[in-house]
Amino acid sequence: MTDGAALGRRLREGDRSAAPAALNVIEDRSPAGRSAALELLAEVSTAAMKGEAPAHLIGVTGPPGAGKSCLLSALVAAWRAAGRTVAILAVDPSSKRSGGSLLGDRARIDHDPADDGVLIRSTAAGMRLGGLAPPTREAAEALAAAFDVVVVETVGVGQSETDVEQVCDTVAVIVQPGSGDTLQFLKAGIMEVPDILVVTKADLGDVALAARRDLAAALRSLGRRETPVLAVSSLPPPSGVDELVAALDAHRAALDLPAVRTRQRRLAALAEFTFESGERALRALGGRREAEKLLAAQDPALSVRDLLAVLEQQSR
Ligand SMILES: Nc1nc2c(ncn2[C@@H]2O[C@H](COP(=O)(O)OP(=O)(O)OP(=O)(O)O)[C@@H](O)[C@H]2O)c(=O)[nH]1
Ligand SMILES: [Mg+2]
Incomplete structure (x- = not known):
């Protein structure tokens, strides 16, 4: 079992030797690989990086x-x-x-x-x-x-x-x-x-x-x-x-880097949500505009995964 969190922490501390194993975890789309990847990504998130x-x-x-x-x-x-x-x-x-x-x-x-x-x-x-x-x-x-x-x-x-x-x-x-x-x-x-x-x-x-x-x-x-x-x-x-x-x-x-990166995370979450849940789920949120408003109201540091969870929860 790969320890995603440990790899993520090592990357956050600047340990580049963790990078190849980290990339393997991210490319592993099995359920176990996915959960390790989510742990890894949480450790390098904007919140964990404090910026x-x-x-x-x-x-x-x-x-x-x-x-x-x-x-x-x-x-x-x-x-x-x-x-x-x-x-x-x-x-x-x-x-x-x-x-x-x-x-x-x-x-x-x-x-x-x-x-x-x-x-x-x-x-x-x-x-x-x-x-x-x-x-x-x-x-x-x-x-x-x-x-x-x-x-x-x-x-x-x-x-x-x-x-x-x-x-x-x-x-x-x-x-x-x-x-x-x-x-x-x-x-x-x-x-x-x-x-x-x-x-x-x-x-x-x-x-x-x-x-x-x-x-x-x-x-x-x-x-x-x-x-x-x-x-x-x-x-x-x-x-x-x-x-x-x-x-x-x-x-x-x-660039205003925090603004650019926040916008990218929101766009990525919306693209991912639409891909995974489909247009019908987007309509359940009241359409693209409403989904964008919902995202705009979130903490700017939220990760793509967190934003995706917000969209999924709201569309139920
Ligand atoms: N004369 C000349 N040829 C170049 C230069 N840069 C690249 N080439 C040639 O152009 C060809 C393509 O170069 P690549 O760097 O592989 O191109 P690429 O855009 O990475 O190609 P793909 O990854 O296949 O999309 C090769 O035959 C290179 O030798 C240059 O500055 N001058
Ligand atoms: Mg090339």
Whole structure:
């Protein structure tokens, strides 16, 4: 029997060596695994932490092959050089959950395997509409107790960045030069405007500069001049990576973190409630608006699980 609470306490105390076992507990969807996971998560909750987890939760999303993993290799090196610990959850869109982690191709991120300041884990996407699968959100929550930076890497453009937005403080959308997707999605209003746009493969030259210019123009026309558009090259010698680190930090520094995290927990609880109990249960609460009001009246520190319990109780 896994002691979820003990793993959670260790994470809260900054013991990163508890992280792999903690992730196994969270991915275990058996009843015993679930109860251990709930105990674990209670130990890293906002209430137990006496405030929001100080980690920077960063979403990195973009089309297949855009260069996300290579960019993360370069970012990991920069963060480690600055003495920051890093955990990366690579969400694998193709794999079905199999009870454990799948170290697929998606997690090809270079790092020193002997460095215990870096943890890289593949996690199954699961089937979910309107949000990341709960194990991904819960894994990010647990890791945020013990790592300085927690990255959630997802594939896609359009839908996926709204998913990571429910978990992450800062969302960076990654695009490669010459792929007009992001531009089209931005113009069509399909994509929520990302916090930071990154054009990869800047070493390709003019085509990268043109992509950057087009994206910046699209953002201006949407009235979003302040959204940074950066060009980076992840191949050695990397370029633009320090600027990206600075842009990520600047975005995070400008956030009202408790307000952002409280809003995310409420959105996640509502998404989870609707998924598990269905639209009829939502109607029993008087509809989405009423459910949102009910959530807004709760203690801002309540966890997703606690908020879910409030919704479930009220809908009976
Ligand atoms: N020229 C150049 N090629 C790059 C750069 N970054 C990545 N690539 C290449 O682009 C391809 C895809 O890179 P990945 O980092 O695996 O892309 P990804 O977005 O993680 O891909 P998925 O995980 O499959 O969605 C690889 O062949 C890389 O070598 C870069 O900065 N410059
Ligand atoms: Mg990848």
